[in-house]
Amino acid sequence: MSYYIKRITDFTFDEAVDRITKAIQTEGFGILTDIDVKATLKQKINVDFKQYRILGACNPTLAYEAFQVEDQIGIMMPCNITVVEQDNGHVDISIMDPTAAFNVIENEELQPFAKELKMKLERCLTYLED
Structure with missing residues (x-):
């Protein structure tokens, strides 16, 4: 079983970040965290890395429902989405498979x-139409 759901795009990196951010909003999610891996690695250990962002998405309604079932479910939140620029010019958008x-x-x-x-997360990837 794969631990993520992926879509390969021809978007620019910034366009991919913008599109997935808007797509998840249609399903009631918002971005809680935004980690710029490239900038962080440059700042912390002075290495150059490809464009790579980790977006932490959360749907407050579903999160609340999950907390009612399992108090420690917060360990698994938020749902991470990665946007990664590949060497071939494609930009991959991957979402953790809950x-x-x-x-x-x-x-x-x-x-x-x-x-x-x-x-809901899979539907978000369908909203990314070119």
Whole structure:
């Protein structure tokens, strides 16, 4: 089982970040964190790295519902989305697969929640049409 859902695009890097940010909003998500990996690695260890962002997305309604089922579910939040510029010029947008992530939690009540979350996140990738 893969632990992520991926879409390869021909968008520019900035356009890909903008499009996925807008796409997740259509499903009730917002960005809680935005980590610029390239800038962080340059600042911390002085290495050059490709354009790479990690966006931490959260749907407050679904998060609240999950907290009602499993108090420690916050360990698995937010849902990470990566936007990565590849050497071939394509930009990959990948989203954590919540069903894979939640399989490590031994609480069957979370499975419907994980499936709904996955469905919403997969739909976000369909909103990225060129």
